[in-house]
Amino acid sequence: MSLRTRRHTIALTIFSLVIVILFPLLMVVGSVDIPLREVWAALTGGDVSREAWRVIVVDTRIPSACTAALAGAALSVAGLLLQTTFDNPLAGPSILGVSTGSSLGVAIVMLALGGAGSLVGQSAVLAGALAGAMLIMIILVAMSSLVRSATMLLIVGILIGYLSSSAISLLNFFATQEGVHSYVIWGLGNFYGVSAERLPWFAAIAIVLLALSLLFIKPLNALLLGTRYAENVGVRTIRVRNQLLLLSGALTALVTAACGPIGFIGLVVPHIARLATGTSNHATLLPATILAGAATGLLCALICVLPSQWGVMPVNAITPIIGVPVIIYIILRRRKIFYFN
Amino acid sequence: MEILTTENLSVGYAGGKNGRTAVVLSGLDLSLPEATLTLLVGANGSGKSTLLRTLSGAQAPLGGSITVGNRPLHDISLRQRARLLALVYTDRTGGGGLTVSELVALGRQPYTGFIGRLSSADRDIVAGSLAAVGISHKADSYIAALSDGERQKAMIARALAQQTPLIILDEPTAFLDIASRLEIMQLLGALVKNEQKTILLSTHDLASALGVADRLWIVDALNRTVVQGSAGSLIADGTMDKVFPGRNVTFNPYINDFTIKA
Numbered sequence: 105m106s107l108r109t110r111r112h113t114i115a116l117t118i119f120s121l122v123i124v125i126l127f128p129l130l131m132v133v134g135s136v137d138i139p140l141r142e143v144w145a146a147l148t149g150g151d152v153s154r155e156a157w158r159v160i161v162v163d164t165r166i167p168s169a170c171t172a173a174l175a176g177a178a179l180s181v182a183g184l185l186l187q188t189t190f191d192n193p194l195a196g197p198s199i200l201g202v203s204t205g206s207s208l209g210v211a212i213v214m215l216a217l218g219g220a221g222s223l224v225g226q227s228a229v230l231a232g233a234l235a236g237a238m239l240i241m242i243i244l245v246a247m248s249s250l251v252r253s254a255t256m257l258l259i260v261g262i263l264i265g266y267l268s269s270s271a272i273s274l275l276n277f278f279a280t281q282e283g284v285h286s287y288v289i290w291g292l293g294n295f296y297g298v299s300a301e302r303l304p305w306f307a308a309i310a311i312v313l314l315a316l317s318l319l320f321i322k323p324l325n326a327l328l329l330g331t332r333y334a335e336n337v338g339v340r341t342i343r344v345r346n347q348l349l350l351l352s353g354a355l356t357a358l359v360t361a362a363c364g365p366i367g368f369i370g371l372v373v374p375h376i377a378r379l380a381t382g383t384s385n386h387a388t389l390l391p392a393t394i395l396a397g398a399a400t401g402l403l404c405a406l407i408c409v410l411p412s413q414w415g416v417m418p419v420n421a422i423t424p425i426i427g428v429p430v431i432i433y434i435i436l437r438r439r440k441i442f443y444f445n
Numbered sequence: 446m447e448i449l450t451t452e453n454l455s456v457g458y459a460g461g462k463n464g465r466t467a468v469v470l471s472g473l474d475l476s477l478p479e480a481t482l483t484l485l486v487g488a489n490g491s492g493k494s495t496l497l498r499t500l501s502g503a504q505a506p507l508g509g510s511i512t513v514g515n516r517p518l519h520d521i522s523l524r525q526r527a528r529l530l531a532l533v534y535t536d537r538t539g540g541g542g543l544t545v546s547e548l549v550a551l552g553r554q555p556y557t558g559f560i561g562r563l564s565s566a567d568r569d570i571v572a573g574s575l576a577a578v579g580i581s582h583k584a585d586s587y588i589a590a591l592s593d594g595e596r597q598k599a600m601i602a603r604a605l606a607q608q609t610p611l612i613i614l615d616e617p618t619a620f621l622d623i624a625s626r627l628e629i630m631q632l633l634g635a636l637v638k639n640e641q642k643t644i645l646l647s648t649h650d651l652a653s654a655l656g657v658a659d660r661l662w663i664v665d666a667l668n669r670t671v672v673q674g675s676a677g678s679l680i681a682d683g684t685m686d687k688v689f690p691g692r693n694v695t696f697n698p699y700i701n702d703f704t705i706k707a
Contacts, residue, residue, distance in 0.1 A: 108544070108585065191539050322561035325547075326554055328540035335503065337554040337607065338527035384542025387561070442587045443542025 112388045115380040119395035123173065126402035130169040134409050135416065136160055164296065167303045169405060172295040174310040175359040176369055176401020177394045181317050182352035183370030184377070184393045188324050188386070189348045190254045193434070196371030197356040200258065201240050201265030203367075206360035207291065208268040209236025214287045215279035226297070229290070230361040237357030240264055244353075245346045254331075254345075292418030293364040295405050306362055313355050314394060320348060324386040366419055368427030369404070373397045375434055384443045400426065448611050448643040449477040449500065454509035456492065456499040468507060469495045472670045475662060477611065477645055482637045484654050484676070485647040487664025488689055493647040496671070497615050500645070502526055514610065527555035531604035533614040537596065541589030545599050548588055549574050552606030574605040577640070578632055594625030601632065605640075612636075614646035618653065626653045633657060655680075655701045666690050 131143050138146075138157045145152045146161035179197055186195040197203050213232035244261055251257045276284050298306045323344045326334040331341040359366060377392040378384060404426065408417045434441065455471035469492035477483055487493045498504040500511060502518050511518040513529055521529065531552065540548060552574070553567045563571070575581045578598040583591065591599060597617055604612050614633075618626040630650075634657030636642045645662075648654045661679045663672045665687040672684050679685065685696035689703065697704045 106585070319559070322554060322557070322559070325543075325561065326551055328543060329538045329548070329551065332503065332532070332534060333538060333551070333603075335523065336501070336527060336530075336532045337551060338524040339554075340523060378542060382542075383544075383547075384540060385547050442589050 108382065112381050112383065112392075115377075115382075116388075116392055116395060118380070119392065119399050122399040123395065123402060126399065126406055127169055127173070130172075130402060130406055130409070131161060131165050133406065134160065134165060135414075163300045167298050167300045168295045169402065170303055170307060171298045171362060172401040172405035173398040174307055174401070175295065175363050175366065176373070176399070176404070177314060177397035178310050178355040178359050179366060179370040180373035180377075180393045180397025180400070181314060181390070182355040183372075184374040184386075184390065185317060185320070185324070185348045185352040186370075187374055188327055189345055189352075190258045191327075191330065192255065192258060193375070194371065195258060196368075197352065198365065198367050198370065199265070200244070200261040200352075201263075201268060202237050202261075202353050202356045203360050203365040204265040204268040204272075205236040205238075205240030206233040206357050207236065207365050208272055209233050209239075210290060210361075211272045211275045211287055212236075214290065215275040215283045226299075226302075233361030234357045236268070237353050237360060240268070241350055241353030245349055248346055248349065249342065290364045291420075293366045293420040293423075294416065294418060295363055295401075295408070296416070297362045297364070306358070309358055310355075313351065313358065316351055317355075318390060320344070320351070321386045321390055324348075324390070328384055363419065366423060368423040369397065369400055372427040372430045373400050375430060376400070378443050379441070382442065446479045447476045448479050448514060449475075449645075450512045451475045451500070452510045452512075454499070454511060455507045456495050456504070457507050458495075459505075459507060466507065468669070470664070470669055470671060471508070473509065475671060475673050477643050478660070479610070479643055480637055480641040481659040482633060482644045482646070482657055483660040483662055483673075484651075484658040485645060485662045485664070485671075486651065486685070486688055487647070487671075488666055491664040491666050491688075492669075493664065494615055497613055497645070497647060501530060501532055501613055524555060527607065527609075529609050530611040530613060531607040531609040533597070533600045533604050533612065533617050535616040535619045537593070538600075541587060543588050544585050545580060545588060545591070545602075546571055546575065546584040548599055549602045549606050552603040552608075555607065570608065571606050574602040577605055577636065578602045579628075592625075594621050594628065597621060597625070597629060598632070601629070605636070605642075610641075611643045611645070614644070616647050616649070618648060618650055623653070626650055630654050630657050652700065652702045663688060 131147060132140060138160065142152050142157050143161055146158045152158040183196040186200060187193055209232035210229055213228045243264060247260050248257055251260060323339045326337050326339045334341050373396050374393050377389055377396045381388050381392045383389060404419055404422045407422045408419060411417065451473050454473040455468055457469040458467045485493050499506050513521065549571045550563055553563060554561060557563060557567065575584055578601050580595055580598050583595060588596065588599065618629050630653045633644055637644055655676060658676045661674060661676050663679060663684050665672050667687065667690045680698050693706050694703045695706045
C-alpha cells in the first residue's frame with residue numbers, strides 16, 4: 105500500500121471513529137440527566153424505570169442524532185458538488201441561493217399563510233422549503249443554458265439569493281409577531297425537526313440522494329480540469345452540470361426543510377475532507393466528505409446540548425465556530441495547500 | 446491516408462455582434478496525413494483557435510464539412526470523438542490536488558466503465574504515457590507542485606493516454622521557457638515518428654517548432670483563408686510572408702523565424 109492510499113485509509117478511519125464515538129455520547133448527554141444503565145435499557149428495549157426517560161432517548165435523542173449525521177453528510181456533499189461544478193472553493197449551498205430559496209418557501213408558509221408556527225403543519229413547512237429550493241434550482245438550470253461560464257452562473261445564484269432575502273424581509277415586515285417569532289426560531293437551525301415517525305422517510309431520501317452522488321465520481325473528476333478537457337473525454341458538461349445542480353439542490357432542500365438553513369457545514373467540510381485525505385480525486389474525496397459531514401453534524405449536535413441545564417443551543421450559533429477558523433486557515437495558507445494552483 | 450480532411454470549410458460565429466454572422470476563415474480545403482506533424486501558423490486574432498475549436502467539434506462550422514477517420518465529424522458522438530482526437534490547451538487548469546498519474550488516468554475515461562475504475566491494462570497505458578513524455582519520476586507528485594513545463598508534459602501524457610490517432614494542441618508552449626519549448630517540440634516530433642500519431646498544433650514559436658514540422662497550415666490574413674503545404678516548399682515560395690501582411694516583418698529562412706524587414 106502506498107503512502108498516499110494509507111493516508112486515505114487513515115482519514116476515512118478517523119472520520120468513522122469520530123462518528124462511532126459521538127453517536128453514543130449524544131444518547132447520554134442532554135438537558136435531562138439519565139443514568140447510563142437506563143439509557144442502555146431504553147436503547148435495547150429493556151425495562152426503563154421512568155417512562156419519560158425512555159421517550160427522551162427513543163423519541164428525541166435517537167432521531168436528532170440520526171438527523172444531525174445525515175444533515176451534515178447531505179450538506180457537505182452538496183457543497184463538494186457545487187465547489188467542483190463551479191470550480192470555486194468558496195461555493196456552497198448557502199452561497200448559491202438554494203438555502204435562501206428554501207427559507208423563502210418556509211417564510212411564505214409560516215408568515216403569509218400560517219401565522220404562528222404551531223398552526224401550520226410540519227408537512228407544510230417541508231413542502232415550502234422543497235418548493236423554494238427547487239424553484240431556485242430550476243431558475244439556475246434555465247440560466248445555465250444562457251450563461252455558459254460557471255463563475256457567472258454562481259454570481260446569478262448569489263443575486264437570486266439576494267432577491268429571496270428581500271422577499272423574506274418584506275414578508276417579515278407584514279407578518280404577525282408570532283409568525284415572525286416562529287420563523288426566527290426556525291432560522292436558527294436545529295436537529296429536532298424530524299420526529300421518530302418521520303425519521304425513516306428523512307433517512308431514506310437522504311441516503312438515496314447521497315448514493316446518487318456516488319454515481320458522479322467519474323464526471324466530477326473530469327470536471328476538475330475544466331469543461332473543455334471534460335468534453336474531450338466524452339462528458340456532456342452542460343447536462344452533467346444541470347444534474348449536479350439538481351442533486352445538490354435536492355440535498356440542501358431536504359436538510360433545510362427538516363433543520364432550517366444551516367450555514368458553513370456545506371462550505372467547510374469538503375475542505376476538511378481534502379486536507380485530511382490529501383486528494384481532490386472524488387473516488388476518495390466523496391466518501392470522505394460523507395463521513396466527515398456526518399461527524400461534523402454530530403459534533404455540532406453535541407456542542408448544542410453541552411450546556412445541558414439551559415436547554416439546546418441553536419445549530420447556527422455553533423457552525424461558524426467550527427467553520428470560520430477552517431476558512432481563515434485555508435485563506436492564509438492558500439499558497440501552501442496542495443489543491444490550489 | 447488522411448486522418449482529417451475539410452472541404453470548403455468556413456469557420457466563425459453565427460449571430461455574433463448585431464446578430465450578424467462573422468466569418469473568420471473560409472474556403473478551407475485542408476488535410477492532415479497520417480503520422481505527420483502540422484504547424485498552424487498565423488497572427489494573433491487571425492482565427493487559429495476558432496479553427497482548432499471547430500476541428501475538435503467544440504464549435505459548429507458555418508459551412509462545408511469536416512471528415513475525421515472517414516466519417517463526418519458531426520455524425521461522431523462525443524464519446525466516440527473522445528477516442529479519435531485528444532486536445533491540449535494553452536492555459537493552466539485546475540485539478541492541482543490530483544497526482545500526475547491521476548491526471549493522466551483521466552485520459553482513460555472514454556474507455557473505463559461507469560465509475561471509472563482502471564483495469565491493469567489502463568494502468569499500463571498510463572505508465573507508458575508518463576514514460577513517453579519523460580515524467581515517470583513525477584508520477585506521484587501533485588499537479589500543483591509541477592513547473593509549467595512539467596505541467597504541460599503531463600497534459601500531453603493525458604492526451605496520449607486517450608490513445609487517439611489525432612492530437613490537437615492549441616499553443617502548447619506559450620508560457621514556457623526556451624528549454625521546455627524545445628523539449629516539448631522534440632517530444633511531439635518523437636510521438637509522430639515512434640507512435641505514428643498525427644499532430645496538429647498552433648504556435649508562434651516557429652524557431653522551436655519548424656525543426657520537427659512536416660507540414661504547415663499558414664493563415665493568409667489578407668484573404669482570410671489557410672494555405673497548406675510541406676514546410677520546405679511554403680518557406681521557399683514565400684507563403685510565410687502572408688501571415689503578417691502590411692507589417693514590417695518578413696520570414697527569414699536562415700533563422701527559421703520572423704525578423705524586421707531590412
